[in-house]
Amino acid sequence: MITIAVDAMGGDNGLTVTAPAAAQFLQRNADARLIMVGDETAVKNALVKTNAPLERIEIVHSTEVVAMDEPPQHALKNKKDSSMRVAINLVKDGKAAAAVSAGNTGALMATARFVLKTVSGIQHPAIAKFLPAKDDQLVCALDLGANVDCPSEQLLQFAIMGTQLVKAMQPEKNKPKVGLLNVGTEDIKGTDTVKAAYSLLKNSHLNFIGNVEGSDIFSGKVDVIVCDGFVGNIVLKTIEGTAGFIGGMVKDGFTQSLYAKWVAMWSLPILKKFKQKVDPRRFNGAIFLGLRGIVIKSHGGTDAVGFEYALLEAYKEIKADFIQSLEQAVEQDLSHLDV
């Protein structure tokens, strides 16, 4: 059985999202069980409204909830019985193989780092995500916001972790192609830090293909894209903004006249498929990379469909035995380098 701890109270919508997502997820994955952490009565009440297989759900009571705008250090110091903290404790204690939360990102990272610690050789965990690319490929992008300033050594660590994540999750890619996000493909491009990272990556054992540009994210020419968390977070949100803007234009186009609406009726199967392909919920579930345990962050405002994808991300990582392979890879890759 695969066991995942769920911060049942986290996110903008708490149990109204996590309970139906848990039910749906368990219906679809017969070898999974969930530990729902939160107010016991509230969790029970929310679950009975769903078709959840209750025999595969354990409820662990907790009395506190981390607020979405709570400073991370405040949550870490004062909310020791929060649903978030208790869920992560379950991973540390070996009672769950992963924790999933839609709560406050900063608090989740601070708590996860404090409770689980980082893998040896990794100073700072990163936030990674698989983004869709050409020909139904996936590209692992990191860091997406955990570290605003990253020295070059840290960018190298991101590349090692991203490579390992791709290898674990997509075993058919045994030499994932790594690209360094930059303002041009030539090696003289970029800030001093990025130039130093270029040379570290070039001298590593990774399959480094060089600098890539923003337009290469979807090209399928790389499997891993590395950048600092400042750039990565802005890029991720720019992608979301662009997709929303264009999606809105498509929608407007098909609703702005009677004729357009008539055509839209016939286009429905095509438009539905398109909508599904760009549905951000399918790519929900950011991975906290570099911890001694699996922690998945769901978008705070997502719905049950989105939260189920976050649970699925955790499920797939557990199945891939990711943490153990990460620890080995980091040790191996860093031992080859004088950094």
Place this chain on the structure above:
Amino acid sequence: MITIAVDAMGGDNGLTVTAPAAAQFLQRNADARLIMVGDETAVKNALVKTNAPLERIEIVHSTEVVAMDEPPQHALKNKKDSSMRVAINLVKDGKAAAAVSAGNTGALMATARFVLKTVSGIQHPAIAKFLPAKDDQLVCALDLGANVDCPSEQLLQFAIMGTQLVKAMQPEKNKPKVGLLNVGTEDIKGTDTVKAAYSLLKNSHLNFIGNVEGSDIFSGKVDVIVCDGFVGNIVLKTIEGTAGFIGGMVKDGFTQSLYAKWVAMWSLPILKKFKQKVDPRRFNGAIFLGLRGIVIKSHGGTDAVGFEYALLEAYKEIKADFIQSLEQAVEQDLSHLDV
């Protein structure tokens, strides 16, 4: 008459693009004339193939062309008779009110800066562009790649210049809203440089609305978005990549089956309108901001339609008497600040 100098040989395609673009542009703008700089015979031969009103075209002969991959300093030192350099000289000498080139960006910036110099108070020119936003609004984004490292004072200068550009080009906006691109809206977010820029902007006379995120670019909630050139260039290319990726999916959707193709036939007017709205050629023409003269950079690989839009951008800036208003604004805005 509005006179624009054109680097007729620049870009990936040179005269095959610049000549028909020039013809079309002059047909549409009766109060404009162009000085086409390049190999006289080649320019003449290219123009006779078009319906250009030759009485409004002057050809200035030049013997050299800056290569697309030529190091900027090499071009600056060794190509004094390049079509690019001569076009910029014409602006300096007051013979043209703007120069437009699809050539090597680095060489164009280095040459423009060397020949025209910067506006007093501005140390480094920026690259700005108007991007489409919600409800047919436009947002001025800068810097899009001229400066990879920007101290906070420079980000403030970008905000001043962007504000002035919006005021000149969209006079209905007399207090353009300025946003600082960041990883969150709270003032504690971002790198030290960005935090310092936040406080400079807050204490300025600009209409600073605070930090904005990548997803806000298209929201219409700001008129000017400020960031360093490293982030800006990656963001711009990410937008292009995302738009291309999604556009490709829409196209795939409407061609993948006989039924889809049949629906596409009926959807044609809608899809055409959509395609036109996201057509990157309509947003061609990046503005080199902070120089004592108007220089517009066209995308190197654009076609005649795209290059015509770059010419139009120059035309509009000249009409708005932008450079004079910029010099006044910079002086005024910086005099209020202790920077």
